[in-house]
Every structure is written in structure tokens, then in C-alpha cells.
Amino acid sequence: MAQISFARGVPAPECLPVELLAECAKSAIERDGKTVLSYGTGLGYAPLREWIGARHGVDPGRILLTNGSLQGFVYLAQHFFALKPGGRAFVEAPTYDRPLLVMRDFFGAEPVGLDLDDDGLDPDALEHALADGGQRAGFLWTIPNFQNPSGRTLSLERRKRIVELAQANDLLVLEDDPYGLVRYDGDALPSLFELDGGDHVIYSSSFSKTVAPGLRVGYFVLPQALVKPLEAIANSTTISPSLLPEATLVEFVRGGHFEPNLERVCGLLKARRDAMLDALDEHFGGTGATWSHPEGGYFLWLDFPEGTDAGALLAQATEAGVTFVKGADFYADGRGRSSARLAFSFVDLDQIDDGVARLASLVGAAV
Amino acid sequence: MAQISFARGVPAPECLPVELLAECAKSAIERDGKTVLSYGTGLGYAPLREWIGARHGVDPGRILLTNGSLQGFVYLAQHFFALKPGGRAFVEAPTYDRPLLVMRDFFGAEPVGLDLDDDGLDPDALEHALADGGQRAGFLWTIPNFQNPSGRTLSLERRKRIVELAQANDLLVLEDDPYGLVRYDGDALPSLFELDGGDHVIYSSSFSKTVAPGLRVGYFVLPQALVKPLEAIANSTTISPSLLPEATLVEFVRGGHFEPNLERVCGLLKARRDAMLDALDEHFGGTGATWSHPEGGYFLWLDFPEGTDAGALLAQATEAGVTFVKGADFYADGRGRSSARLAFSFVDLDQIDDGVARLASLVGAAV
Numbered sequence: 001m002a003q004i005s006f007a008r009g010v011p012a013p014e015c016l017p018v019e020l021l022a023e024c025a026k027s028a029i030e031r032d033g034k035t036v037l038s039y040g041t042g043l044g045y046a047p048l049r050e051w052i053g054a055r056h057g058v059d060p061g062r063i064l065l066t067n068g069s070l071q072g073f074v075y076l077a078q079h080f081f082a083l084k085p086g087g088r089a090f091v092e093a094p095t096y097d098r099p100l101l102v103m104r105d106f107f108g109a110e111p112v113g114l115d116l117d118d119d120g121l122d123p124d125a126l127e128h129a130l131a132d133g134g135q136r137a138g139f140l141w142t143i144p145n146f147q148n149p150s151g152r153t154l155s156l157e158r159r160k161r162i163v164e165l166a167q168a169n170d171l172l173v174l175e176d177d178p179y180g181l182v183r184y185d186g187d188a189l190p191s192l193f194e195l196d197g198g199d200h201v202i203y204s205s206s207f208s209k210t211v212a213p214g215l216r217v218g219y220f221v222l223p224q225a226l227v228k229p230l231e232a233i234a235n236s237t238t239i240s241p242s243l244l245p246e247a248t249l250v251e252f253v254r255g256g257h258f259e260p261n262l263e264r265v266c267g268l269l270k271a272r273r274d275a276m277l278d279a280l281d282e283h284f285g286g287t288g289a290t291w292s293h294p295e296g297g298y299f300l301w302l303d304f305p306e307g308t309d310a311g312a313l314l315a316q317a318t319e320a321g322v323t324f325v326k327g328a329d330f331y332a333d334g335r336g337r338s339s340a341r342l343a344f345s346f347v348d349l350d351q352i353d354d355g356v357a358r359l360a361s362l363v364g365a366a367v
Numbered sequence: 368m369a370q371i372s373f374a375r376g377v378p379a380p381e382c383l384p385v386e387l388l389a390e391c392a393k394s395a396i397e398r399d400g401k402t403v404l405s406y407g408t409g410l411g412y413a414p415l416r417e418w419i420g421a422r423h424g425v426d427p428g429r430i431l432l433t434n435g436s437l438q439g440f441v442y443l444a445q446h447f448f449a450l451k452p453g454g455r456a457f458v459e460a461p462t463y464d465r466p467l468l469v470m471r472d473f474f475g476a477e478p479v480g481l482d483l484d485d486d487g488l489d490p491d492a493l494e495h496a497l498a499d500g501g502q503r504a505g506f507l508w509t510i511p512n513f514q515n516p517s518g519r520t521l522s523l524e525r526r527k528r529i530v531e532l533a534q535a536n537d538l539l540v541l542e543d544d545p546y547g548l549v550r551y552d553g554d555a556l557p558s559l560f561e562l563d564g565g566d567h568v569i570y571s572s573s574f575s576k577t578v579a580p581g582l583r584v585g586y587f588v589l590p591q592a593l594v595k596p597l598e599a600i601a602n603s604t605t606i607s608p609s610l611l612p613e614a615t616l617v618e619f620v621r622g623g624h625f626e627p628n629l630e631r632v633c634g635l636l637k638a639r640r641d642a643m644l645d646a647l648d649e650h651f652g653g654t655g656a657t658w659s660h661p662e663g664g665y666f667l668w669l670d671f672p673e674g675t676d677a678g679a680l681l682a683q684a685t686e687a688g689v690t691f692v693k694g695a696d697f698y699a700d701g702r703g704r705s706s707a708r709l710a711f712s713f714v715d716l717d718q719i720d721d722g723v724a725r726l727a728s729l730v731g732a733a734v
Contacts, residue, residue: 039581107450214407216606237438239580241609243581
């Protein structure tokens with residue numbers, strides 16, 4: 001029986017533009033080898049920073065390229081928390097777990113979880129937390145589009161309120177948006193960065209979901225005041241990020257491949273999302289389970305019928321050839337016991353119905 | 368007047384095998400694109416780890432690839448110093464300055480400088496430091512071959528004593544050896560790693576000096592006990608290092624290019640070292656200045672005549688079109704005031720005599 005992974009939050013292999021990137025890597029070195037193959041600056045390869053700057057309407061001097069956007073988070077945490085015990089940051093609950101590990105294990109900093117609902121992060125929760133000594137929090141980290149793990153998107157009204165709260169309280173927001181361009185339906189909402197103007201918001205994204213994760217190219221669009229300190233941290237960590245993947249991406253975007261490839265990727269993944277929603281309707285309809293309906297990204301959030309032990313279910317499901325990540329892994333406080341993150345990005349399209357059916361057949365027993 | 372840089376410790380552009388790497392990057396993606404372009408493990412691209420493991424006679428499971436070996440240092444410092452105030456490490460004095468910044472600025476850890484002479488790090492200094500409460504030091508960091516900045520090489524006898532001291536005191540040694548293969552004459556000495564057997568020594572190197580620094584591929588050969596903790600740190604920082612440069616190097620070494628390229632690079636750099644030693648003899652002979660005679664690497668150390676203010680000289684030299692790095696930058700305690708690190712790796716061969724002559728003409732005035 002084939003293993004069906006609803007756990008892996010990575011693009012299906014056919015999403016990767018292998019042949020194009022092979023050509024782009026070669027021409028990147030041929031075009032600018034002396035620069036690409038030598039040391040660069042801590043900010044990264046200038047031509048890619050210029051392209052990103054133009055897309056976001058900011059000076060390229062504000063773009064920091066990193067070896068994946070997680071490394072940007074490490075740099076930011078370093079800036080706020082290193083050698084300063086007792087640091088805190090506001091985070092969404094549930095949220096992507098790795099940055100929580102970075103905060104705690106690297107810096108001893110405390111994530112302060114703010115609840116989500118179907119419209120994303122609740123601004124009232126942020127307002128309460130700010131009133132409750134929250135000034136001490138270094139920043140708010142939010143994933144506004146197709147959030148990992150919930151698949152939820154922050155509404156326009158809430159974006160506006162969060163920006164107002166950030167401005168009124170001089171709170172920095174890290175807007176972590178790897179999935180924003182991977183949208184299957186509905187209209188894109190303005191980013192917090194756009195609503196704010198860019199003084200209180202770091203916009204963070206990467207090429208992992210739009211081109212290829214193995215390139216490990218993430219970026220920050222920084223408020224001017226943060227450029228120097230984060231560049232210094234980057235410099236002391238890697239001297240410069242890997243330039244070959246960055247230059248390969250320059251060839252890719254200059255060759256006009258970015259938008260057509262993204263459209264192709266969205267087509268491949270939309271079919272998977274649709275298949276998963278259909279399968280949930282068919283196999284979980286009427287069981288008491290509920291799930292999110294993401295308009296893009298890689299994930300949806302499944303609340304099993306009340307009382308289900310997702311950990312026990314995961315053990316049985318793994319034996320039955322289906323994996324997922326249990327909800328509790330995305331909470332700092334042990335909640336999410338009856339929930340799961342289902343990734344539809346990696347699994348073969350024709351395995352989705354089978355995998356969801358297997359889960360449904362097991363769920364009744366895992367209480 | 369052309370600017371002559373004895374400051375830049377980077378390879379001259381003609382050292383970079385541009386055309387070969389362009390082909391290798393392309394074939395790396397063509398051969399193994401689905402793996403190279405997706406997420407990997409925190410340890411890095413398996414085929415390159417296998418090649419490195421075979422060269423060092425260790426299981427590939429002990430090889431950690433990083434985005435440059437400086438990042439390996441950051442991971443190691445993280446492991447020893449994060450959330451543990453008051454950490455210390457033994458370092459050479461003088462030494463490469465960036466890791467000192469990492470220790471202090473990132474972790475609040477204190478470098479304990481041990482003096483060098485013409486035979487490298489003095490084991491007596493290490494023994495004294497160990498007796499003097501030195502057990503608290505997390506590790507000893509040494510650059511045994513053609514040290515940055517001094518160009519000095521640790522003698523065989525001292526290597527043996529340092530390994531004995533490490534074993535007797537259960538002290539971890541970080542053997543940082545980016546330059547070891549870039550040897551112009553004399554015989555290679557056994558590494559501390561080889562003398563020890565690998566339980567007390569991390570061997571660290573990179574492809575920055577043998578192939579190309581912009582690839583940002585460094586590596587650690589780890590004692591088994593350190594693999595899991597450092598992999599976890601790597602994972603939380605970048606998920607996996609950039610795989611494209613690592614896979615490009617696999618094509619490069621499998622194509623049989625590593626040794627011939629290294630021989631070519633050594634030829635280009637030996638001519639520069641010889642030219643610099645000749646120029647020093649000619650222009651600084653009889654002035655009271657002394658300098659190291661490196662058998663490899665990028666740097667030599669110049670002690671100007673007593674009383675010279677290297678900082679003042681640098682200002683004048685920069686105006687006269689010649690740059691270097693002043694000695695004090697490589698000491699944690701302000702020593703090195705009359706010294707300089709001269710890099711011969713980057714400057715054009717035919718500029719070396721001119722640059723040294725300009726320095727000599729200024730040195731009398733800079734007291």
C-alpha cells in the first residue's frame with residue numbers, strides 16, 4: 001500500500017521547473033560568474049534585490065536576501081532577543097512551529113499566542129495583549145494569507161485594525177507571506193506592509209513556494225531603521241548568502257518565467273485542494289468534523305469530531321499508510337488535541353480521496 | 368592611480384573556474400533536480416557529504432554542510448553559549464575577527480586569547496590557560512595552516528601536544544582549515560583531527576578557497592556526539608542549506624576537476640606570494656620590519672618598524688592607493704598596533720611590487 005503524505009508541506013515534484021532552472025543556473029554563471037562565485041554583501045545579490053524592490057515599490061537597499069525566510073526570522077530574533085532575557089513576541093495560535101523553537105531554544109524568548117478564527121488573527125486579542133504589558137513584546141509575527149497550519153486568511157478589515165494598532169503602539173509586525181501568490185480563487189487583499197507604508201511592517205516572503213524551495217532564497221523588505229542591524233547579523237553569520245541560487249532566480253525572472261510558472265503551479269495545486277475539499281465532504285460530511293476552506297497555499301485545518309485524540313489517530317493512520325501533522329504541534333500550550341493540519345501540496349492528486357477515506361474510516365475509533 | 372588591495376582576503380577573479388561551474392550547475396539540476404530543488408535535511412546534500420566523508424575516512428553521517436564555514440562556527444557557538452551566560456573559548460591571538468564578533472555580539476561569550484609565534488599556537492599558553500580555570504572554556508578554536516591573519520602554520524610537535532592536552536582535559540578543538548590544501552611548498556602536516564582520531568576535534572573546511580567562495584559551502588566533520596545537536600540547530604535556522612551549490616560541487620568533483628583546479632589556483636597564488644616576499648625583501652629589507660613567510664594560504668603578517676602606528680599608516684596608504692588591514696583588528700585586546708595583515712590573494716600580480724613600494728615609502732612618516 002502506497003504511503004500517502006498529508007504531512008509534508010512541500011510542493012509536489014511536478015511543481016518544480018527543473019529544466020528551466022538548469023538553464024538559468026548555467027546562464028547565471030556565464031553572465032556574471034566573477035560576481036556570483038565570489039563573496040558578496042550580507043544583503044545578497046544586487047540584481048535580485050533590485051527586482052524585488054521594484055515589485056514592492058521600495059529601494060533595493062531595503063531588501064535583505066536570506067537562505068530561506070526562516071533564516072530571516074532567526075536574524076530578527078537575534079536582533080530583538082539575543083543577550084536580553086525575558087523577550088516576548090506575539091504569535092498566532094496555532095502557527096508554524098519552527099519559529100517557536102527558534103524563539104525558545106535559541107533565545108529563551110516567550111511566544112505569546114493570539115487566537116485565530118475564520119477571518120484570521122483576532123485584533124481584539126492583540127489589543128488586549130498590548131494592554132496587558134504587551135509593550136514588552138518585540139514584534140507581532142503573522143502569516144496573513146493561507147496561514148500555516150490553518151489555511152486561513154486575514155480579512156481586510158482586520159488587516160486595517162492590526163496596522164492601526166501597530167502604529168498606535170509602535171509595534172513592529174513581521175508579515176510572513178510565503179503563500180500569498182499561491183492563490184487559487186478570490187481576490188488578493190492588500191498586504192499589511194502596503195496598508196502601513198512600511199515603517200511598522202517587515203514584509204517577508206520567499207521563492208520556495210513560487211519557484212523551488214531547495215534554492216533556499218527568502219527575503220525581507222525592511223523598514224530603513226532595521227537594515228543596518230540585520231545586515232550586520234547576516235554578515236557575521238554567512239558573510240553573504242549563497243549567490244548562485246539568487247543569480248539563478250534573476251535569470252528565471254528576466255527570462256519571463258516567473259508568472260507563467262506560478263500560474264502552472266497554482267493550477268497543479270488548485271486541483272489538489274479541490275480534490276481534498278471534495279473528499280472531506282464525501283468522507284467527513286455529517287461526522288461532526290469541520291475544516292477550513294483555504295483560497296490558496298498548501299494546508300487546511302481539520303477539527304475532528306469532538307473527543308478525537310489526533311495523536312492516537314495519527315499512530316493508527318500511519319500504520320494504515322496515511323500521515324498528517326497533529327494540531328497540538330502548532331500550539332505553544334497543548335491545544336489542538338482533536339485537530340490536524342492536512343497538506344494537499346505534496347500528495348499525488350489521485351491519492352487524495354483514498355487518503356481521506358482511510359482517515360475517515362479510522363476516526364471513529366480514535367477517541 | 369589604480370587602487371591596490373592588500374586588504375581583501377579573497378581569491379583573484381582568475382582563480383574562479385567560471386566556465387566549468389556553469390556546466391556543473393546545469394548538469395547538477397539535470398541529474399538530480401527533484402532532490403536539489405526541494406527541501407533537504409539540515410545536514411545538507413547527501414552525495415557531497417559522501418565525497419567529503421570518504422576523503423576524511425569517516426561516515427557521511429558525521430558531515431554537516433553549512434552556508435560557509437562561518438555559519439558552522441555560529442552553530443557551534445549556539446550549542447555551547449546560547450542561554451548560558453559567561454561562556455568562554457580559547458582562540459589564537461591574533462586571529463580572524465568575525466568569529467570573535469559572533470561570540471561576543473551574539474552570545475556574550477568571551478574569547479580567551481592564546482599567543483602565537485612562528486610555529487603557531489603555543490601549547491604552553493594553552494596548558495596555563497587550562498590550569499587557570501580553563502575547564503570552563505567551551506572549546507579551543509585554531510587555524511593550524513597558513514593562519515588568518517598571520518600566515519603561520521602549527522608545527523607537528525605542537526599539533527601532537529595540543530591533541531594530548533585536548534584529550535587529557537576533555538577539551539573540544541575546532542580545527543578551522545580553509546587554507547590547508549592551498550599549499551605552495553613544504554609538506555602537508557597531519558591534521559589535529561587525524562592525530563586525535565576525531566573524538567575531540569571538529570575538522571572544519573570549505574570550498575571557498577579551493578573552488579569558489581560565492582558558492583558558500585563549508586563543512587564540519589563532527590564527533591558523533593555533536594551530530595544531533597548541531598543538525599537540530601541547522602534545521603531550525605535554514606531547514607536545509609542551499610542545495611544547488613552543493614550539487615554543483617558534486618558535479619565538479621565527479622568530473623575530476625577538483626585536483627587540477629586546485630593545482631591551477633595554487634600556481635596563480637604562489638606567484639603572488641613569491642612576488643610579495645620579493646617586494647618586502649626589496650623595499651622593507653633593513654628597515655627593522657619583519658614578516659612571516661607562509662607556505663600557503665592568502666596572508667602574511669608584517670610587523671612594521673617599532674613605533675609605527677599602523678592605523679595612521681593605513682589612512683595615508685589608502686590615500687596613496689594601497690589598502691591593508693591593521694593588526695589591531697585581529698586582537699581582542701588592542702595589541703598589533705604596529706602590524707598589518709597583507710593579503711596577496713586578490714591583488715593583480717603586477718601591482719604587488721608597486722603596492723609594497725608605496726607602503727615602504729610611507730612607513731617612515733607614520734610613527
